[in-house]
Amino acid sequence: MTKNVLLLPGDGIGPEVIAEAVKVLDHLRESYGLDIDTQYADIGGIAYENHGMPYPPETHKKAVAADAILLGAVGGPQWEALDYDLRPERGLLSIRAELDLYANLRPAVTFEELAGASSLKHELVAGLDIMIVRELTGGIYFGEPRGHQTLDDGERQSYNTMVYSESEIERIMHNAFQIAEKRNKRVCSVDKANVLQVSELWREVAIRVSAEYPSVSLSHMYVDNAVMQLIREPKQFDVIVTGNLFGDILSDAAAMLTGSIGMLPSASLDANGKGMYEPVHGSAPDIAGKNIANPIATILSAAMMLRYTLGFSEYADKIENAVKKVLAEGIGTGDLKAIVKTQVTTQEMGDSIVKTIV
């Protein structure tokens, strides 16, 4: 049966990188019989411009109906002064919450050709392969109470709440352990249990769930140490499981280890494996519209989508192999300037990958 993919280009470089992923998907459709249909909808700043809100009901309807979603990026300086609920980022948080996409998988993998672009020494990052499993619909991002208030003496105060219920921790732990079973069988749970009650519960549930996965070892690390260890000796990690805010921070740090944040895909899954796929990088407004952004993170996100939600692994393999080959030929966008032989534009990168697919 034909699968329906919803494309949400969003803002900044989002439309440019989505266009290259679409080029790749169209090629697989036309030349290799990939059976998907695509539709577009607005999210983020562009949705605010066209519909007055960052996650309009039309978009929600299409998202619910789709088998999988591929998103570019949201946000830009022109929308920063908007009310909190109208900001582009709210669109992203809304679709994650409304579709219950609680499991965010962010691989940090070094491509051999790019190890030289990392801010760390080659031997520390060569062969790096970490999977960060970030809880995405809970924690301080969504916790109540939240808001601003004015105290009796007139001073203003603002607050958010980091809250996790047992069931929320349990389900993300199952994701992490099941992923680790297929990898190197090590889960490191990152928390701040020396200070936060919410982390005490996190740790307790992690230990409880780990009993169901005897082949996987569980360790714990405080988040401040985890970020230090990521920079000191990143290859000690296999799967990292952590809450929403800690995962946001750790995944940016891990991304940089691999050489370029422009290379990293991600998946956000619900309990049935339906998912939204997006590059880890943001909308990069400073380079938007210049045809210089690296589309590989989005193209690899499309590959992840084919593999994990749509069940088309053979097509995912084709994309991933083509990306590796193109990099091995020394072709890359400006962000990889330091290490590529041939610097290409966003569109040329998409073309090169299409040409290399076999």
Ligand code: IPM
């Ligand atoms: C991410 C981003 C988002 C987040 C922002 C844009 C809301 O940083 O996907 O990591 O904090 O989750």
Ligand code: MG
């Ligand atoms: Mg982030």
